[in-house]
Amino acid sequence: MNFDLSGQPQIVQTTVGYAIQGWDIAKGWLLSPAAWSQFGLLVLAFVAALLLTRKLRPVLERVLTPEPDRRSILATLRRFVLIFVPLMLPLLAFAFTAAGEGFTRALFGSGAVIAFGKRVFLLLAARILVSEIITDGFLKTLGRFILLPVMALYTLGLLDLATAQLNQMTIALGNIEFTVMAIIRGVIAGSILFWLGRWSNDQTGSYIHKQEDMRPATRQLAVKAAELGIYGIAFLLLMNIVGIPLTSLAVLGGAIGVGLGFGLQKIASNYISGIILLLEGQATVGDYVELDNGMAGTIVQTTARAMILESFDGRWIVVPNEDFITTRVINYSDQGSSNRYEVPFSVSYNTDINLVPDIIEKAVAQHPGVLDDPFPPDCELRGFGDSGVDFAVEFWVNGIDDGQHKYSSDVGFLIWNALRDNNIEIPYPHRVVELRKAPE
Incomplete structure (x- = not known):
């Protein structure tokens, strides 16, 4: 097919060119005996995977489902593996197709159709993962708008082409230039890293709070230190993935230092006061305290900037940590004292x-x-x-x-x-x- 597209925009010419290439590939597959043989192999692999899944899935679900009241490590592991049982069908089809790919290439000298089928099975597995397995809202959104489009491009064989195009497109911020691909990679990596950081922080905090032999103030300090360390590591990893040298953060650190000296002085004072309170254990969650200005209540939460008191009329009072250091505080509880x-x-x-x-x-x-x-x-x-x-x-x-x-x-x-x-x-x-x- 020959079309005169010289008068059309470049994007139209490129799109038509890709469409013609796709038509040529499809026509070659439809008229090739080797392609029909590979199509048959794909259908056979899918049918075999479907029959095997119907036989094995009930058995696996029965074996992997623990008793409802079991909370051991083995029971937790079995529940985790049970979540991925829906992936059995596409993964078995992929495995059967891969096993027959070598035979097809040796017999016909071609394996383009069967390679495309393998990628289709992986796309199907990704779709099941996003729609049926992932329950976290953030990860589901990330899978729907990032993973599935990437897998679709990979299935159509356009992923390398799209990556090359994005690497050529740059965005300048002053004297610094970023490729669009670097920005996308940073957004994806940052989202995953900080989600993992939040998950790790929740798990670490839950574990620390269960340590009854530790003083409450020590537990709070350990939670804050773990939170700072986890998110600090995530930030450094993100800088390395994006390609920003850590030495360039020295200028940012100097700017932050100047800001702390002026506009952020109170914030820094409250943050340091919070660390001192956690170290000394003068006031912690569960204590009933009365401040010098007459405010009183039970400490229900401690943050990096302030402590939150709950009065007996149900109101929450946010008190800066600095007030617990610089003013007189009466602690009526002192962790259980009479x-x-x-x-x-x-x-x-x-x-x-x-x-x-x-x-x-x-x-x-x-x-x-x-x-x-x-x-x-x-x-x-x-x-x-x-x-x-x-x-x-x-x-x-x-x-x-x-x-x-x-x-x-x-x-x-x-x-x-x-x-x-x-x-x-x-x-x-x-x-x-x-x-x-x-x-x-």
Whole structure:
């Protein structure tokens, strides 16, 4: 076929040229006995793979499926292998085709059709991998828009041509030039590396948090150090893949240093303060703290920049790490240490006050949350008021008197009931009004 395309755009001429080449290849295959023999071999390989898959797949699924409650390493490995069972059909077809390729080439001296069939089977395997096996949203998107187009180009034999074209196209950024292929390779490699980094960080963090013999602050520091190391390695690998020399990062490091000295000073201070807090363990997740400005809550999360407190009304308070270093912080929890509270009360002046401490201490000790260690309940005389004798009972509990715990309220009820049961009057203010008759 001859067409005069001299007046058409270059892209049209190139497309038509490729179409003509494809037609010539297809016509050669259709008219060649060797090509028909290879087509027959491909069909035979696919049918054999299909029949074998129908026989083996139920057996493999039965063997690889562990009991639902098994959590051993072998059970985990069996579940992982079970995920890839759907690839059996295209991979078996590929293997059977590859086994017959040598015979076909030796007999007919040609194997273009059977090589194309092998690539089709690999494309089918890639499609099954993306649509049925991969469940992560990011990897599925990467497979749909990167892997499948690349495999389609490979199947059609255009991958090398497309790669050469992309290597010739360049993008200039100042004095630095990048090929389009280098940018694409960097995007793909960066996506995969940082996904692997996120996955590795999650697995490492989960493993570290399970180490109960480590202090909570040490666990948090280990998680942060592992996160920094994983993403640092991923960044260095990405720079090497893209082709950017690491020595050129010295200028970037200098710019970052200047930025830290001016605009990023607070961020750097908070980051360093966070490391100090993790090292010293003064405040960590689970502690109930009160800051110098009156903010209080339980630490529910620590980040590189701040700590997040949850107040008892459900609000989250983001406190910069620097505030925990430069201001006064009261830690009521200190990872399980007990706290002392007191409840004041008064009795009438008609009471034998020598009996009050023993009555109240026995009553308060009945509360299940009140501790005997470091000290049991202690009732003390505080003074002689206008309406009665003032007492206060001190008690220790392992928790905070707020939220789900109401220690002071419970102890107040115990005091009231104990005084009532012993006929001890709780006074209330009295005022005597004297009326005098005015002199006549």
